[in-house]
Amino acid sequence: MIVATDSPSRADVRALLAEHLTDMFATSPADSVHALDHEALAADGVAFLSARAPDGTLLGCGALVELEASSPRDEGGTRAGHGELKSMRTAPAARGRGVASAVLRRLLGTARERGYGRVSLETGSQEFFAPARSLYTRHGFAQCGPFGSYLEDPNSVFMTLELAAHQEPGAAPGRATVGSCASKPSRATSPPSPSTPS
Numbered sequence: 210m211i212v213a214t215d216s217p218s219r220a221d222v223r224a225l226l227a228e229h230l231t232d233m234f235a236t237s238p239a240d241s242v243h244a245l246d247h248e249a250l251a252a253d254g255v256a257f258l259s260a261r262a263p264d265g266t267l268l269g270c271g272a273l274v275e276l277e278a279s280s281p282r283d284e285g286g287t288r289a290g291h292g293e294l295k296s297m298r299t300a301p302a303a304r305g306r307g308v309a310s311a312v313l314r315r316l317l318g319t320a321r322e323r324g325y326g327r328v329s330l331e332t333g334s335q336e337f338f339a340p341a342r343s344l345y346t347r348h349g350f351a352q353c354g355p356f357g358s359y360l361e362d363p364n365s366v367f368m369t370l371e372l373a374a375h376q377e378p379g380a381a382p383g384r385a386t387v388g389s390c391a392s393k394p395s396r397a398t399s400p401p402s403p404s405t406p407s
Contacts, residue, residue: 212260230244269308327372
């Protein structure tokens with residue numbers, strides 16, 4: 210399996226993302242669907258990755274959106290940034306093969322490279338999303354309140370992972386912090402994304 214930067218505009222990726230959007234609208238009320246389309250995923254500040262088989266077959270994808278860039282502090286040092294996981298999707302035929310975990314690990318690596326101190330996500334509260342919630346819990350995410358432009362929603366579950374500033378090889382990916390998703394909630398104004406089961 211090869212996990213690498215890819216274009217969300219490629220035909221097979223667009224088809225997978227369209228399937229993702231169809232499932233989101235079939236599972237959640239329209240006001241609770243926060244999935245991004247391929248155009249939004251091509252925006253500046255978005256790291257989009259795909260997982261492919263050696264023959265090029267698309268296995269899955271995922272993205273990391275910058276919510277807050279890392280920046281210098283007035284008193285010295287650096288203020289850590291904040292990223293959001295979006296569009297985590299595994300092709301149906303590839304499920305159960307570790308695709309989502311491979312993409313997630315790579316996205317968390319990208320978050321560290323960008324200087325993020327935290328990565329958060331929104332996923333659904335319905336049973337359909339139970340595999341996604343389990344995936345994130347296995348990788349150290351914990352539930353928290355709304356972040357960024359999200360509001361409380363009974364159809365949403367918010368999760369976050371605080372990334373360790375320095376990690377030894379083989380260390381856990383970060384530290385889960387319950388109830389502290391950072392940014393103050395407000396009304397969502399940009400295209401939104403729950404993760405789907407992978």
